[in-house]
Amino acid sequence: MTTYIQTSEQFIRQDPEVEIIASAQRRDEYPIFVCQDESAAVRRLCGEIAGRRVALITDDSVARLHAGRLAHRLVEAGLNVAMTSFPAGEASKSLKTASELLDWLAGTALVRRDIVLAVGGGVVIDTVGWVASAYMRGMPYINVPTTLLAHVDAALGGKVAVNHATAKNLIGAFYQPKAVISNVGYLSTLDGRHLRAGLAEAIKKGIIGSPELFEFIERKHADILTGDLLACAQLVHGASVIKCSLIAKDPYEDDLQRPLNFGHTIGHAVETATGYGPVLHGEAVALGMACARPDRRAPWLAGHGDPATDHQPARTVGLPTTLASLPVALDPDRTVAALRQIRKIRDGRLRFVLPVGLGKTVIVDDVTEEEIHAAVRAARASRASRASGSTRAGQQLR
Numbered sequence: 148m149t150t151y152i153q154t155s156e157q158f159i160r161q162d163p164e165v166e167i168i169a170s171a172q173r174r175d176e177y178p179i180f181v182c183q184d185e186s187a188a189v190r191r192l193c194g195e196i197a198g199r200r201v202a203l204i205t206d207d208s209v210a211r212l213h214a215g216r217l218a219h220r221l222v223e224a225g226l227n228v229a230m231t232s233f234p235a236g237e238a239s240k241s242l243k244t245a246s247e248l249l250d251w252l253a254g255t256a257l258v259r260r261d262i263v264l265a266v267g268g269g270v271v272i273d274t275v276g277w278v279a280s281a282y283m284r285g286m287p288y289i290n291v292p293t294t295l296l297a298h299v300d301a302a303l304g305g306k307v308a309v310n311h312a313t314a315k316n317l318i319g320a321f322y323q324p325k326a327v328i329s330n331v332g333y334l335s336t337l338d339g340r341h342l343r344a345g346l347a348e349a350i351k352k353g354i355i356g357s358p359e360l361f362e363f364i365e366r367k368h369a370d371i372l373t374g375d376l377l378a379c380a381q382l383v384h385g386a387s388v389i390k391c392s393l394i395a396k397d398p399y400e401d402d403l404q405r406p407l408n409f410g411h412t413i414g415h416a417v418e419t420a421t422g423y424g425p426v427l428h429g430e431a432v433a434l435g436m437a438c439a440r441p442d443r444r445a446p447w448l449a450g451h452g453d454p455a456t457d458h459q460p461a462r463t464v465g466l467p468t469t470l471a472s473l474p475v476a477l478d479p480d481r482t483v484a485a486l487r488q489i490r491k492i493r494d495g496r497l498r499f500v501l502p503v504g505l506g507k508t509v510i511v512d513d514v515t516e517e518e519i520h521a522a523v524r525a526a527r528a529s530r531a532s533r534a535s536g537s538t539r540a541g542q543q544l545r
């Protein structure tokens with residue numbers, strides 16, 4: 148029998164062995180504003196901050212390029228702003244950085260209702276979001292993305308985490324931001340490689356959820372890659388709508404069959420196996436998407452693009468879709484170890500999201516160790532044949 152205790156009198160009469168149900172519910176909603184210049188972004192920020200104290204956290208590069216100036220403008224607008232930064236790059240998405248940030252926050256005058264501002268790419272947003280979730284049992288935080296990847300993906304959805312040597316994003320939480328203020332003007336300083344990596348996550352959303360977005364990227368990728376403000380704003384707006392609608396169906400991943408994970412099973416393993424950094428997240432996802440072939444006949448890890456079924460503009464924009472085009476060599480043993488770790492985290496099953504047409508996916512969760520080893524052997528063979536300058540018949544090595 149289940150009993151809801153209502154009065155102290157009832158409490159005294161209660162059989163102490165009766166089950167007690169505790170409940171807690173929370174509904175999170177937040178606005179996403181897509182701006183095309185910093186002045187518009189500052190106006191939105193001031194509206195959301197509403198006079199509270201601000202702890203602005205960024206990385207060293209973004210501090211120099213944008214965040215220092217942004218902090219100055221917030222101070223000019225009458226806000227009390229403290230700012231810190233940590234070294235740029237995936238290696239900083241760590242417990243060590245998080246712990247240093249917690250120490251720094253403890254030295255500020257911030258109280259629980261003040262605001263943490265995460266200004267940067269996905270590394271800053273994931274790390275700072277997790278720190279905000281922990282500090283004082285949860286501080287409100289606002290995301291100000293500065294890379295294309297963070298604009299179209301990382302800033303949205305409240306998945307916050309740091310990496311562990313054994314697995315990507317192993318230590319984290321679901322903790323939604325108070326608002327996301329995107330200024331695509333910040334993309335003017337981002338290099339082509341990072342712009343392409345960001346496009347990978349947008350292409351993913353087109354493939355899994357929106358033929359319209361996919362078609363937009365096919366038509367506009369050249370404008371996006373040269374930083375055209377309107378094209379970038381339209382892309383960010385469209386990708387945000389799709390991500391939010393996919394997430395709203397299952398915000399806390401109760402169902403592990405998430406199409407948004409397309410390209411990520413192999414992608415995360417590649418990032419872990421290469422030591423977080425040499426392969427950008429978007430590049431790893433592009434390879435992961437190329438490896439997740441709908442027919443299952445293609446080797447899982449070999450990454451041989453098949454032009455007959457390859458409808459991804461990833462290759463067109465210059466993203467790696469084969470092992471040969473990754474910026475570093477992939478160690479097959481470390482990749483298998485990383486996949487094993489992912490299997491352990493995901494209830495003992497490796498799930499692959501496979502597209503079966505634009506906007507439609509199926510999930511395969513019965514990939515065996517043997518299939519993975521076969522794929523790794525194929526990857527090894529393809530590397531060896533590349534090294535000796537030969538290509539086996541029927542293989543496409545780009």
Ligand SMILES: NC(=O)c1ccc[n+]([C@@H]2O[C@H](COP(=O)([O-])OP(=O)(O)OC[C@H]3O[C@@H](n4cnc5c(N)ncnc54)[C@H](O)[C@@H]3O)[C@@H](O)[C@H]2O)c1
Nearest residue numbers: 208235236268269270293294296300301306333336337428
């Ligand atoms: N939480 C999520 O839902 C989610 C989704 C996708 C990716 N991610 C995570 O995001 C991370 C990758 O993010 P990223 O690719 O943005 O990497 P990043 O944050 O490391 O940024 C890439 C580089 O660009 C620099 N930079 C940032 N903004 C710039 C600008 N405007 N001009 C010039 N340089 C700039 C940074 O200093 C850094 O050196 C990964 O850890 C990935 O797991 C999270």
Ligand SMILES: [Zn+2]
Nearest residue numbers: 348411428432
């Ligand atoms: Zn991703």
